[in-house]
Amino acid sequence: MTNDIKEGHVRVEDVTINFAGKSGPVTALDTTSVELKPGTFTALIGPSGCGKSTLMNAIGGFVTPSTGRITLDGTPITGPSTKVGVIFQQYGLFPWFTALGNVRFGLKRYGLPKSEEIDRARAALDEVGLGAHADKFPQQLSGGMKQRVAIARTFAVGPKVLLMDEPFGALDAQTRLVMHDLLLDVWQKHRATVLFVTHDVDEALLLADDVRVMSQAPGRLIRHYEIRQPRPRALSRSGSDLLATRDEIIDLLRPAGALADVH
Numbered sequence: 001m002t003n004d005i006k007e008g009h010v011r012v013e014d015v016t017i018n019f020a021g022k023s024g025p026v027t028a029l030d031t032t033s034v035e036l037k038p039g040t041f042t043a044l045i046g047p048s049g050c051g052k053s054t055l056m057n058a059i060g061g062f063v064t065p066s067t068g069r070i071t072l073d074g075t076p077i078t079g080p081s082t083k084v085g086v087i088f089q090q091y092g093l094f095p096w097f098t099a100l101g102n103v104r105f106g107l108k109r110y111g112l113p114k115s116e117e118i119d120r121a122r123a124a125l126d127e128v129g130l131g132a133h134a135d136k137f138p139q140q141l142s143g144g145m146k147q148r149v150a151i152a153r154t155f156a157v158g159p160k161v162l163l164m165d166e167p168f169g170a171l172d173a174q175t176r177l178v179m180h181d182l183l184l185d186v187w188q189k190h191r192a193t194v195l196f197v198t199h200d201v202d203e204a205l206l207l208a209d210d211v212r213v214m215s216q217a218p219g220r221l222i223r224h225y226e227i228r229q230p231r232p233r234a235l236s237r238s239g240s241d242l243l244a245t246r247d248e249i250i251d252l253l254r255p256a257g258a259l260a261d262v263h
């Protein structure tokens with residue numbers, strides 16, 4: 001998708017990440033270079049343990065690369081920042097705050113006047129369709145509703161980059177479809193650069209501009225698919241291109257296919 005968005009440009013340059021394991025160093029991410037262009041939506045898919053979360057945590061500033069570097073808009077990422085929002089499968093909501101309180105908490109660091117903070121939090125909840133549930137506590141909300149609160153909390157802060165680690169993995173199939181539409185709607189309004197980790201090939205193809213496939217551990221990027229079908233997409237009426245891509249990715253994720261050459 002062409003766009004005139006200038007911020008949220010992520011470059012990962014020759015990054016490897018090693019951790020200290022019980023029996024010596026473990027390579028969690030093999031040499032990886034990738035560019036996330038401003039305002040684009042990239043899905044990252046790969047076998048379990050290949051290093052998807054490690055790459056995401058490095059872009060989030062939670063993990064330091066062992067070699068190489070990661071920049072956001074030309075500046076090296078050296079730690080967590082409000083420019084990079086994060087949404088995990090576990091909603092990360094405070095149980096003692098209402099939905100509104102949770103969104104307000106994310107805004108606290110800005111030191112806004114109380115009325116403005118409340119207005120912004122309410123607007124964010126309206127945007128995800130939860131305006132009528134602002135005063136409910138997380139335990140009174142369904143999984144999909146909790147994830148809506150997490151999305152509202154993150155977008156309210158105005159991140160340039162949004163990292164999502166299997167955000168809908170715990171939701172049922174029907175709720176996931178609703179959440180896909182909601183996420184695309186909110187993303188298209190805010191146009192943060194999104195990196196979305198998933199195990200679900202269909203989810204990647206329905207949502208992303210770019211699908212990046214990783215090899216078995218120690219992971220590296222082995223394939224890049226540019227998906228140019230207009231959204232909203234449905235695999236059942238998407239024509240043969242998307243279905244052929246889907247078959248290819250499923251093959252790549254099989255242990256033998258995952259050793260294929262880099263493209």
Ligand SMILES: Nc1ncnc2c1ncn2[C@@H]1O[C@H](COP(=O)(O)OP(=O)(O)OP(=O)(O)O)[C@@H](O)[C@H]1O
Binds near residue numbers: 028046047052055
């Ligand atoms: N802090 C850590 N210390 C030691 N090893 C780690 C650490 N974090 C991750 N690893 C190891 O690095 C490898 C990659 O882990 P990572 O969680 O990034 O994989 P993943 O692709 O996200 O897996 P999954 O799809 O199962 O969530 C694994 O072998 C994991 O055990």
